[in-house]
Amino acid sequence: MSEALLLDQAITAFNRETGLVLSKCWSNKRSPEDDDAAIQLHTHGIKYNVETKRWVQQASVGSLSAQYGRMPAPALLVADYVNPNMADRLRDAGLQFIDTAGNAFLNENNLFVFIKGNRAPTSQSSTRRTTRAFNASGLKLIFSFLLEPGLVGETYRTMAAVSGVSLGTIGWVLSDLQEKGYIQELGKKHIKSLATPIDLLDRWAEAYPEKLLPDLDLGLFKTQFQIPWKNIEPSVLEGCWGGEVGASLLDHYLSPEQGTLYLPKDRVKELVMNYRLQRVTKYTTATPETIRICEKFWNGFPEMSDNHSKHFDAAPDVLIYADLLASGEPRNLEAAERIYGQIKDRLQVD
Incomplete structure (x- = not known):
C-alpha cells in the first residue's frame, strides 16, 4: 500500500466512524502527488501536518515521540493499524493519530476523539509482512551502515566481518533496503x-527495541556500588555503556539513573566474578545499584574510522540514541534529541 493510499483510507475510515470531515489540503510547497500532504478537519478549522507509518505497534513510543516532536504542530500520525494497547500508549504520550480501521486519537482546540478496538481491515491483515531488512539480522547490518555509511559499498565479506551478520543474510537485506x-x-x-x-x-x-533488543538481554544484575558506572570499567572486557550512562559520557547533559552495559557474551562470567555481581529476577525493579547487561552484537570497525563514541567506555552514538528512545522517559527523550542532532550532522557529512 502506498503512503497516499494509506492516507486516503485512514481519512475515509475516520470520517465514517466520527461523522466529522477530514480531507487533504496543500500549501504552496505541497502538491496532490506529495505523500506528506496536510489534512484539515473542516468543522474545527484544524490543519494537521501528517506523518504516515506502517507497523506502528513494532515501534517504540519513544521513537515515535521523537519524530512527532520534530514535526510542525499540530502533528498527526497516520497509520495502517493501531492496536488497542498501542492506542492507549499513544494517547498517554499525547501523540494524535488515525488509522485505516477507524481508530483515532485527536486532542486539539477543544476537540477530543478517542476510538480504539476496531480491527484491521481483512485485506490489509492478509497482505502485511514483516520487512526482512528490519528483523534482528537486518538490524545488525543496518547498525553498521549507520556507523560507517561507506560500508554499503564494500564487499559482502567486509560487511560480514564488521557487522557479525552471515554472508547469506547480507544479499536479501541489501535488496530489501534498495x-x-x-x-x-x-x-x-x-x-x-x-x-x-x-x-x-x-x-x-x-x-530496535522490538526486534533486536529482547534477544540481547542477558539479565539484570545487582552490584555492590551505589553508582556502578563510576566503578565498573567495561572497556577492559571489550564492553561499553549504552543508554543513560553512555549518553552522559558522550554529551555530559544527562545525569544517569540506570546503567545498561553491552558486553560480549563470553565475557559476562568474568565481569560477574570481577565485580561480584548477583543476577536478580526479571520481576525485580531496576535501581541505581543494578545494571542491565546486554550482548554486544557488533564486531568493531578495525579498518574504518572511529566508532563515533567520544569516550572509550561509551557505546556507539546510534545505539545510545535508540536506548534512550526505548525508555520512553521524558528526560531521556530530551537527551536523545541532542544526540540525534550530532548523528544527523555526521550522516549528512558522510
Whole structure:
C-alpha cells in the first residue's frame, strides 16, 4: 500500500466512524502527488501536518515521540493499524493519530476523539509482512551502515566481518533496503550508497527495541556500588555503556539513573566474578545499584574510522540514541534529541 493510499483510507475510515470531515489540503510547497500532504478537519478549522507509518505497534513510543516532536504542530500520525494497547500508549504520550480501521486519537482546540478496538481491515491483515531488512539480522547490518555509511559499498565479506551478520543474510537485506529506497546505486559501476540515511536511522530506532533488543538481554544484575558506572570499567572486557550512562559520557547533559552495559557474551562470567555481581529476577525493579547487561552484537570497525563514541567506555552514538528512545522517559527523550542532532550532522557529512 502506498503512503497516499494509506492516507486516503485512514481519512475515509475516520470520517465514517466520527461523522466529522477530514480531507487533504496543500500549501504552496505541497502538491496532490506529495505523500506528506496536510489534512484539515473542516468543522474545527484544524490543519494537521501528517506523518504516515506502517507497523506502528513494532515501534517504540519513544521513537515515535521523537519524530512527532520534530514535526510542525499540530502533528498527526497516520497509520495502517493501531492496536488497542498501542492506542492507549499513544494517547498517554499525547501523540494524535488515525488509522485505516477507524481508530483515532485527536486532542486539539477543544476537540477530543478517542476510538480504539476496531480491527484491521481483512485485506490489509492478509497482505502485511514483516520487512526482512528490519528483523534482528537486518538490524545488525543496518547498525553498521549507520556507523560507517561507506560500508554499503564494500564487499559482502567486509560487511560480514564488521557487522557479525552471515554472508547469506547480507544479499536479501541489501535488496530489501534498495527496494524501499534506503540504498541507491550510482555511476556506471553501480556503487552503492545510503540514499536517505536519516530516514534509515529513524526506522532502525523504531524497530530496535522490538526486534533486536529482547534477544540481547542477558539479565539484570545487582552490584555492590551505589553508582556502578563510576566503578565498573567495561572497556577492559571489550564492553561499553549504552543508554543513560553512555549518553552522559558522550554529551555530559544527562545525569544517569540506570546503567545498561553491552558486553560480549563470553565475557559476562568474568565481569560477574570481577565485580561480584548477583543476577536478580526479571520481576525485580531496576535501581541505581543494578545494571542491565546486554550482548554486544557488533564486531568493531578495525579498518574504518572511529566508532563515533567520544569516550572509550561509551557505546556507539546510534545505539545510545535508540536506548534512550526505548525508555520512553521524558528526560531521556530530551537527551536523545541532542544526540540525534550530532548523528544527523555526521550522516549528512558522510
